[in-house]
Amino acid sequence: MTSDENLSTDLNASDSTTTETPSAKQSSSRRLLLLLGVLALMCGALAFDYKVARPSVQNAHDAVADLNVMHNAVPQFNVMTNQMVEEIVGKPPADTFKDGNYTVEVYSWQSGLPFRTYKLYAVYQTVGKNLMLFRLHKFNYELTKDVIPFPESTVMKATTEELAAYKIEEDLAAMESMRYLEEYKSSQSLYTPINVFKDISPKSSGNPPTGI
Incomplete structure (x- = not known):
């Protein structure tokens, strides 16, 4: 080349x-x-989360909780119903489900990310025809059995000595009852009623009455 x-x-x-x-x-x-x-976009989503979405849930929770405390403190006020909670929050619930005997309404706020929401849970008891506010949860929901655990039923088993002592006490109580009954009967026999008028009834002399 x-x-x-x-x-x-x-x-x-x-x-x-x-x-x-x-x-x-x-x-x-x-x-x-x-x-x-x-x-x-990520920075904007995080800013929306912590400046708008989460504070909205917190503000709604505090407003409902404060009004509920006021209603419970004043006897003249009615109980907090689900209609009152909806009015305070300013929008209808996004979902409703049952937790045992309780009704749960879920209020939802969109976060900065499209796949994430923040939620407020209002738990109600049924009182007549109304739903009365029972408790609130924000962001995460806890089941009633976890919040209010029911004690497990326990069966007490008596020992042989305890059963024998109970039998003795039962026999003594029966003997005492019999003694009181006998004393009562004997005391009643001392007060047998006597007909004091049986000997003063008018006796017939056998002679017809004479005129004056």
Whole structure:
């Protein structure tokens, strides 16, 4: 290969490198802009979570709880119903489910991320035809059996000595009752009623009455 051919090859390579460099820079800039855009969206979502969504749940929880305390403190006020809670929250519940004998209404707020929501749970007892507010949960719900555990029933088994002592006490009580009964009967016999008028009834003399 001559020197002219080598020079031509070097020039072609230099030209191809020069033409590819702007395209590579443009692609790199696009990737950087995309990453910056995703980062900005994530920062905005986090800011919305902690500045809007979570405070909204907290404010609704505090407003309902404060009014419930006031209603419980004043006998003239009615109980907190689900209609009153809905009015305070400012929107209808997103979901309703049963937890044993309790009715749970769920209020939902959208977070900054499309797949995440923050929730307020209002738990009600049925009183007549109304649902009375029983408790509140924010963000996470706890089942009634976990919040108010019911004690397990226990069966007390008496020992042989305890059964024998109980039998003796029962026999003594029966004997005491019999003694009181006998004393009562004997005391009643001392007060047998006597007909004091049986000997003073008028007796017939056998003679007819005479006129005056």
